[in-house]
Amino acid sequence: MRSRTLKTELKIVVSSIILGGILGEAAPIYADAPVLEEIIVTGQKREQNLRDISATVNVISGQQLDDLNIFTLEDLERVTAGVQFIQPNPRNNLISIRGVFYDPESGSASSVDIYQNGITQRADNLFGALYDVERVEILRGPQGALQGATSPAGAIMINTTKPDLDKTTGYVRGTAADDGTNLQGALSVPLIKETLALRVTVFSDANDQAGVVNIRTGVEQDSDTDSHRVSLRWAPTENLDMTLVHQTLEQELRGTPQVVGSRSGAGAFAGAPSIPCSFLPAAEQLLCVAFTAKDRAAFAAGDAVSNRDADITTLNLDWVLGENHRLAYSYGKTESGKLSRTENDISSNLGLQNFFFAAGLGVIGDTDYRTDQSTNTVVDADTHEIRIASQDNPTWNYMFGLYSQDQETSTDFRAFTTAARYIPLTSLNGAIPGVTFTGGHIEGINFATGGTIPVNGKTEALFTSHSFKLTEKTTLETALRYQEFTGFRSSDILFDSFHQPERISIQNASVLGLPSSVADSIAQGVLQGTLATISATNIQGVPTDAQNLETDATTGSLSLKYDFSDSLTTYIAYNRSYRNGGISVLPGETLPMSALLYDEESSEAYELGFRTIAFDGRLEVNTVAYLQDFDGYQGFVRGIEYINPQGQLDPLVGGLVFNGDASIKGVEMDWRMQATDVWRVGGTFSYNKAEFDNAAIPCNIRAPGQILGLCQSSGRLPGSTELQATLFSELMMPISGSSNIFIRGNMKYSNGILSTRPVSFGEDAGETESYILADFFVGWVNESFEISAFVKNLLDEDSDIDLRNAGDPNFDINGDFTEVLLLPERSAGITVNFQF
Template identity: 55%
Template structure:
């Protein structure tokens, strides 16, 4: 209810910006034409038989969009999140992919028509011409056949007719954010050759989370440099070469909420939640409780990620004769990402000797390592060649070939603790009689496992698209894509050493004999001997770790697919256009990577995913071009939808129930149906506004999904489900507006935007009597006011005006090995901040 009130309040604020200055649509105010290249040819956005949204470079500047993930603040229907320093997710039309799953992207990202890994794009966004958001399956002319959509970034090209550029600075108080960026355009040869240099530097405290364990505040920094060269040797030939270097540091552990009593032990011993301790009357002041408002982390060390990416793109367009164009696209990407994730999210905060007091004989220990480190190196080459007709009156066509070769190698090292307790019970390996242990533990077995995960893919495709002008008002378009995907993936896990082996010891052994055959005085030495055997057996087992997670017969895979689209568009009038479209997408199958979990192929393997989408849309213009409203209804049926489930348990070969590392991908039938609506209006010469709303109902169709309810003989449980698909909100909406009026020889302006996001269902597994749960909805509001002249602008702003602190993700207590209580991670929004922006154009 509180969020709904904020949404209403923010909408009213934006609507009141103009006051009574524009009570009706003013005559003569019209919207500017938008040209897109969503179908690999220049088109008016109203002529595209699909849902396409455009964020212009001017809008990115106006609404202070300085980071890729902030694009969602001015666009409905997409969610761009960065849950931790390692992983970024993009969702659209209800489909989302967890990067840990290893499946193909739900939404692919392109820069200058070259597909990119999402983690190379999350971060710096600057000096952009426009961003195109394509919704629905992309199975025809784009480089990847993603099921939910694509985001295409078009960087600003050099100008060939004069020196120009800009400098822009932003400072925000609240999370100490500072951004400086600029560009300079240099024509080297008039009308022939031009160079544009752009640079970006951004630093902030992120969401202001303080890690109590280390005293450090979350920190983000990003620098980027881009050089663009435009060469036009003749009127009909153009080359555009762009090289961009990105360097980024993200440091900070996610905040936690929950509680823990003082009765917590060393790592590897479960803590006791406050609710239980207080139930026995012994908790009280000894409990540590944190809420989202505390904005605190408790990890023993700080998580971090450094990224270094070099992105090079080359685009060539050659007009051959009067009505043909030959186009070539080349891309090269080299990147390295070094990450460290702290698995013990709450460390050993406020420890005491409570276990000793309870007679359990357990010492606390605070410096065992529990983190995981990874280094991921990626290099990718992309080639695309197209020939297409141009401006033929009846039939226009395109034929193309596509090739992508991407090699990924991830080196990982993960620290664990083993053999915390001696067996508290009878041990039958005494040569005389059973020995019963009543206490004792093995301390100091802190070890590392490691390995290298290669993941290589090769994609080869041919495609063609055709547009037929059936009549003056009716156009039929069809496209087909044939592709072959080859992949190689393996994971070998090896013992990688002991941490501080000199500290391994047996502590506090307490035992007694069941018979008088062993004199009481001899029991300690016999018990210690047995304990030493347990210790040596444990160390031998650890040193012998050599796990081949993916059997050789499943390490190579190949998938062939046929995808495409067909649409019929009709102009009922100059103001009204309607279309119906069918499109098909494909994602290849594979095998789940679950290091250290000995599951069978039946649980690990998953098949290909295919989807068929029907969309009906209208594009309407009203009030002599002052108001534009676009609407699309769609239904997308998935055969083998790739569903990722976390927090699973499995039955090990020895019969014990253990936690599964990572998660499992499974196939499920599912249906996604929804509506997208967007609008923009020139309410007057001084007042512009726009917005959108997206709703999707995404449900599984009697699918067999992994769960923690097992039948006899099952390693991993399976449950039948027709529930909501997890991971993405059902409803999102946004509104933005700007009002300007003269003020002396300057112009005063006020602008704002509001974004509503519904809650999401968690990807965690279902257990007896539980449901995955849903996050709260939230509303983000940003306001700006300032003055400007033709070549400069100064503004003050407030971001997250209502200081929303919503949790954007759900996790179970212990999802990240919280050994010391019932804390769980939360993913919070950046806090409210006030700031100043200044820009100078020249």
């Protein structure tokens, strides 16, 4: 079986490389037809033709974003293969390139960094508003040389539209669909012609997300986003050009994630007797029926919500010094906040507790269990980068630069947790001197924890790159980066209150031979007093000797490019990346330090690429085969259970970062073609194998004596998908003058995504279903006006794209309910765009 897999991979690699070579040498045709426009990118800190770069870069122009109604980073996934942007709930934003998955809640350094105008940004600040953009560049593979961070999987570069120094321009654009509205507008005015210009842009979006309704609360998922951007461009001389940009964001996301599954009975806690659903009143039996994906239903005890705000300021200066040098400076200031509430009781389990108590399983009327968590994260970051580079030298061009980023992050949290399960009091005999229990139970002690988690870090780096023209057809490029990082992280956790220490049912206790009624009362008081002493207890979540971190690393790249002809270029490249080690911060948990600490990660990647031009410049194909090996890959897992100091099985609040060797390998292709004067077509393809290499992964299978389970794995990385492809086509048919009727479509295929759930006894983590996401547009356009009708998710796919955890393991009445994230429902609408 293994040999067949290897043969399949080799066939895909060889076929892709051969196809690239054949297309590059194809005979020219359609000599009189229009050719493809050249694409200029700046992802390597200088303006370059995409065809001259020895790296994998996908470019999505601002026009493409407008043509396909792409308003968010999540929408961007529709037009590129091997890249995932997922928002599983109002709090989280997840990103993956080449199967390397990143969850910001892990607290580790990002595997994929996002930049706007050259400055790194948190995904929270940009995920929900992508507008007035000149282009988006997706850099794949390790970014260990020239970018602000040495991310191992890639980088997303967003370049906003600059003010026009020569003339007044702008647009007004509105989209209305059955699942939401989007309004955008921009005005660019030259204040001093050819010298000073101002551009103002506004963005407002409201949508229903996946259309999920919480039947317990009646709240429907939705998102409201408002953003504006002011750009000032000043070019006092021909050689000096600078742009100052300020952008604000306010976003509110509401709605509890969807669940699928069923329950046949209701029980208070693990170990307690259950009540058949048929015993419940009719109004509550709804919570016992089966829910499928098509129901798009949630029924959590409460709703999740996230309020985000951000102020982003960037300054970019470009100064040409003489004939052969250029000085560039970039500055960024970001202040952002995110206030979120998450509900962990995903199936209204505790909403049924009155019926448990009425059946003698608890104290009637005491129903204030809470399982929610609230956080408030504030970030303040300052970034500086300065570089000087040569230009237009015939044999050797170079760059030297300095980089500095100082970031302070503070998270205040308050979490309510049900710590104890349904425990017979007889199991406590011997724990309290003089007290013996012959019956009764304790259940569901509910307590609150709170605290502040500061995470501060400063990165300083120097970097250099060099390009040598060895021969007319051969170019050698090298880059080197040295960085130092100093960081601080702490977590002081306060057990600030117990909410149900009275939920204790005692029957016939024995206390020093006293009468039963007296003994029961004494035993009740002893237990309550014991629990109450824990209240207001402080726990140091991060030991003092682990709070400070100092690291240094050297990364870089090396590539060799050879031009076989004007239509065929090949390159081979080596890249190295690095991520700091750290510690997992878990509110209120008592895991040993060895389980919380994780080591640094490094990776080395190799690429073989071909760039081909065929049919007299009407077809362009870029193909790459790659291999990347990770030493200490930093994975992240949620939903882990462990054995607490009392010997009980408890769930971890949050998740664990862990290290394990891994490798990724695959093939990628992107292509575009001007098939005829009126028809253009293009697409992307990605085949990727991302696998562990005999790594020890935290799981829920524990050997005797183990506090935390570890499972050996050489399987796929969680959150990864193997095969994705996109296809785009547009037919632009002239009707009179500058007027055209167009038909365009975009389609994406994705096979299953591996679940992010931990492995448990008798369970397979599983993967999601494959899907085809198709969008269709038809409309009329001239030089200044466009109107179009569209259908998104034409096939009404409802595939799950991220298998999550089923909830708090303390509550077994969740039955087989599992949290899912479905593609948004099919929607139809109209877009009107006026440009001037």
